[in-house]
Amino acid sequence: MSKWISLTDVMTARKRIAPYVKETPLIRSEKLEELFHGAEIWLKCENTQRTGSFKIRGVANKMSSLSAEELSCGVTAASSGNHAQAVSYMAGLLGAKARIVMPENAPAAKVAGARGYGAEVIQYGLTGEDRELRCGQLVQEGCTLVHSHTDPLVIAGHATAAIEVYEQLGGQFDEIVLPCGAGSLTSGAAFAVKALDGGIQVSAVEPEAVPRFTESLRAGHPVTVDMGDTLADGLRVSTAERINYDLICENVDSLLTVNEEALRRATREVALRAKLVAEPSACIGIAAALAGKIDTSPGRRLVFVLTGGNLDASVFAELLPA
Ligand SMILES: *Cc1c(COP(=O)(O)O)cnc(C)c1O
Secondary structure (H helix, E strand, O other), rough: OOOOOOOOHHHHHHHHOOOEEEEEEOOOOHHHHOOOOOOOEEEEHHHOHHHHHHHHHHHHHHHHOOHHHHHHEEEHHHHOOOHHHHHHHHHHHHHHOEEEEEEEOOOOOHHHHHHHHOOOEEEOOOOHHHHHHHHHHHHHHOOOOOOOOOOOHHHHHHHHHHHHHHHHHHOOEEEEEEOOOOHHHHHHHHHHHHHOOOOEEEEEEEEEEHHHHHHHHHHHHEEEOOOOOOOOOOHHOOOOOOHHHHHHHHHHOOOEEOOOHHHHHHHHHHHHHHHOOOHHHHHHHHHHHHOOOOOOOOOOEEEEEEOOOOOHHHHHHHHHHO
16 A cells, blocks of 8 residues: 555556557567576567657546646646657647647657657756756646656556556566656556565666665655766656655665666667667666676566667667677
């Protein structure tokens, strides 16, 4: 149990979002398994999800719960990229106007994606704090906020990815590994997995360059860390918020960090071995395994959530070997 969300919230979300999201494939990669020590490696392919990431799950749950009046005022969101695309896409479907604040250094593919689905994109600042500030002004002007990670409806929506995994494997897996940025996927998915089976190990992975939850756990309360440089643009969040911190404390067994080199290698290995285009943020779980931080011994069945596939062609080209 949690004071923030319940399994009923997650199951309700699943019904509510069914018209808007795909059930994504869960595939085993024997080629990736060759890199490890005998464990089965399963990939939950949210890179093939609508809008190219899992973000549509939480956003669809939130936005289909808004009143006609809230929608008519238009929606706003602060996002490093994939949340923006999901909000823009859903706004289009629901006939609402979207004004999205994205960082000045957002990948071109993500800015183009959000604009392509019809949103007005305002590029402002570099940090989450900058974006939240600008977004707050838009809320003052009357826009309805679709927060990317502190809204329980968004968290419950993201949790549905874990419910699908659980069903796809009939509950038979030992560990799930979750990329962790602001922590909304981790909050929801870890909660759902533990609610279904407390014996399944839940790991979350964040970049060594921006270890907000590692530092928060150390401090015993949510903290803000310096914004280091990481290729994982979906994980560039310096502040841990209370709701995510609490859910992570309650449900995550191990919080790991990985360096940039492992992240690069993981993105390349996922592309060349699993034949999947997944962005660096999505490959951070595999990076943790490559760094020896996940138990990959024989007989273990591991699930890695490939959270998204929106990456700039230039970044992808640079990662592939010559
Ligand atoms: C948003 C995002 C994450 C991180 O999710 P949080 O809920 O912010 O922790 C990871 N990977 C991708 C591709 C994302 O878009």
